[in-house]
Amino acid sequence: MWAGFAPSPEGIRKAMPLLDQALTAPIKGYAWLPDLRRRTHGRPVPIRLLGLPAVALGGPAAAQFFYEKGNFERHGAIPGPVLDTLFGRGAVHTLDGQAHEARKALFVALLMQDGVDILAKMVGEAFDEAADGWRGGPPVSLFDATAEVIATTVARWVGVPENESDRIAQARDMIAMVDGSVALGPRHARARLARRRQERRLAELIEAVRREEPLPSALSAIAHHTADGCLLDARTAAVELLNIIRPATAVTWFVAFAAHALERWPGNRARLTDDDFALAFVHELRRFYPFVPFLAARAARDLHIQRVDIRRGALTLLDVYGQHHDARVWPEPYEFRPERFLRRQIGEFELIPQGGGDPRTGHRCPGENITVALLGELVQRLGRLEYYLPAQDLSIDLGRVPARVRSGPLIVVG
Numbered sequence: 550m551w552a553g554f555a556p557s558p559e560g561i562r563k564a565m566p567l568l569d570q571a572l573t574a575p576i577k578g579y580a581w582l583p584d585l586r587r588r589t590h591g592r593p594v595p596i597r598l599l600g601l602p603a604v605a606l607g608g609p610a611a612a613q614f615f616y617e618k619g620n621f622e623r624h625g626a627i628p629g630p631v632l633d634t635l636f637g638r639g640a641v642h643t644l645d646g647q648a649h650e651a652r653k654a655l656f657v658a659l660l661m662q663d664g665v666d667i668l669a670k671m672v673g674e675a676f677d678e679a680a681d682g683w684r685g686g687p688p689v690s691l692f693d694a695t696a697e698v699i700a701t702t703v704a705r706w707v708g709v710p711e712n713e714s715d716r717i718a719q720a721r722d723m724i725a726m727v728d729g730s731v732a733l734g735p736r737h738a739r740a741r742l743a744r745r746r747q748e749r750r751l752a753e754l755i756e757a758v759r760r761e762e763p764l765p766s767a768l769s770a771i772a773h774h775t776a777d778g779c780l781l782d783a784r785t786a787a788v789e790l791l792n793i794i795r796p797a798t799a800v801t802w803f804v805a806f807a808a809h810a811l812e813r814w815p816g817n818r819a820r821l822t823d824d825d826f827a828l829a830f831v832h833e834l835r836r837f838y839p840f841v842p843f844l845a846a847r848a849a850r851d852l853h854i855q856r857v858d859i860r861r862g863a864l865t866l867l868d869v870y871g872q873h874h875d876a877r878v879w880p881e882p883y884e885f886r887p888e889r890f891l892r893r894q895i896g897e898f899e900l901i902p903q904g905g906g907d908p909r910t911g912h913r914c915p916g917e918n919i920t921v922a923l924l925g926e927l928v929q930r931l932g933r934l935e936y937y938l939p940a941q942d943l944s945i946d947l948g949r950v951p952a953r954v955r956s957g958p959l960i961v962v963g
């Protein structure tokens with residue numbers, strides 16, 4: 550090739566966003582969108598994804614734009630394999646307009662009223678009870694054990710009858726649906742199987758509950774919920790019941806990250822007895838550690854932001870992980886410093902591990918109060934627990950989505 554026609558490294562670098570990103574994303578994992586956005590100093594980046602134009606954006610102003618009513622829609626934005634594992638077909642995540650408003654009201658009524666602290670206490674006590682059984686025994690996987698505690702307690706809280714022999718299988722399925730949703734191969738196959746099994750089991754339960762009088766439980770509320778005078782079909786009702794138990798079990802990821810943080814920065818442990826510090830620690834966990842990489846939506850109309858046009862229907866990705874590690878928003882973003890959240894109001898679009906804006910009207914997670922309450926209880930109890938981490942691999946691979954502490958971690962409780 551003539552030298553004059555060979556693309557320069559600078560030329561390749563500039564053209565990168567326009568090459569199809571479908572191959573880059575799975576290789577780069579959490580670094581994918583932050584790397585692209587760094588090239589434009591944080592401004593929105595037009596990219597190509599599976600042959601189609603798309604846009605990546607991030608930062609509080611872009612997040613506000615992403616959640617502005619009328620700008621974006623969710624139907625068609627979530628790939629089929631993610632629906633078939635993580636959220637379920639027909640889930641609230643995929644609805645727009647009035648259908649979303651009506652379904653979301655059900656979640657808001659169930660998850661954002663009184664009772665959050667009661668659930669957090671129940672989970673905390675179940676964790677302490679389980680920890681009693683770990684004392685003096687062999688190393689325990691904090692991840693697996695916490696998943697069982699949370700899945701069992703939350704299932705009881707929503708009104709799902711307990712079956713001792715199902716406890717471990719139920720927790721394993723909830724974790725599998727999250728763990729394998731964007732993976733390839735056996736992890737994804739496990740996620741599909743877990744969803745099929747749990748949807749079938751809970752759809753049967755919904756049918757049974759419908760034959761009884763309504764009770765004050767989430768299970769009964771979902772079973773008897775009507776939209777336009779019609780009940781949800783039993784499968785969709787099961788999907789939505791799972792949209793409470795599964796994400797609550799996902800809090801396990803952050804409990805494992807908490808043990809990682811306490812090992813790396815042990816000075817935080819003694820301070821967890823202070824409620825304000827424990828809350829700041831929880832927010833820093835949700836900012837610092839990798840979980841949701843980005844959120845996807847489609848432009849509902851032709852849009853324009855920061856000198857970039859977004860055509861109606863174009864896929865738009867909000868870079869959650871990148872926003873949480875952007876020095877313009879969080880000074881020294883790669884330092885784990887809970888103090889940054891002490892005496893600080895958090896803007897509606899700044900800390901977005903569970904989305905931004907108002908959860909009552911938009912798609913922001915209605916389980917955020919529950920997440921913060923559960924994590925607060927569990928990190929304080931973990932802080933009080935006498936345990937040590939035996940030699941193990943505590944690395945976190947940012948190429949794996951969702952990322953995990955490779956070894957669990959394993960803890961030995963004294």
Ligand code: HEM
Binds near residue numbers: 914
């Ligand atoms: C590890 C903890 C959690 C994380 C990281 C998380 C994250 C998220 C995210 C990123 C969204 C999507 C926001 C958007 O599309 O704009 C979401 C939505 C949702 N979350 Fe969570 N969540 C967590 C815990 C929970 C819990 C504990 C529950 C229920 C008890 C829950 C129930 C839901 C539901 C029902 C939606 C759909 C909301 C909608 O589309 O309107 N999540 N969550």
